[in-house]
Amino acid sequence: MGKCKNITRLLSDALDRPLKAGEWVAIGLHLPTCSGCRNYRKHIGLLRAAARAMSGLDDADGDRAED
Template sequence: MLPGKCRDVTRLLSDALDRSLTLHERLQVRVHLPACSGCRAYRGQIAVLRTAAQAVGGRGVGDDRDASSAGDERG
């Protein structure tokens, strides 16, 4: 695990729920995730919570940005 970077990456994964990440931020996430199982797990947990919240709220999955794709964006 990369402690200093983990804090930044988990913040970015959370931020991705509310806004589009900049190119620099997306690259930061994409470089970090392959090396960090903790941050990958966090990304998965966010996706599960988001899906559950949308189901309870009666919204379909994929209506908004999905944090699970934050590390997979291109651009």
């Protein structure tokens, strides 16, 4: 059951570095099955959006819209 810990770590990493394709696949396979990780993703997504809004920066730095 270490899966969620791994996935949430990847979601967190995704804010700081580009994830590898295999890492996105792991996330994509896990999120539909796990409301906890979906909530985590939503949570950090909102935090990032808030941080961007507050800093006034909106740089599309290669972030893919994965929603």
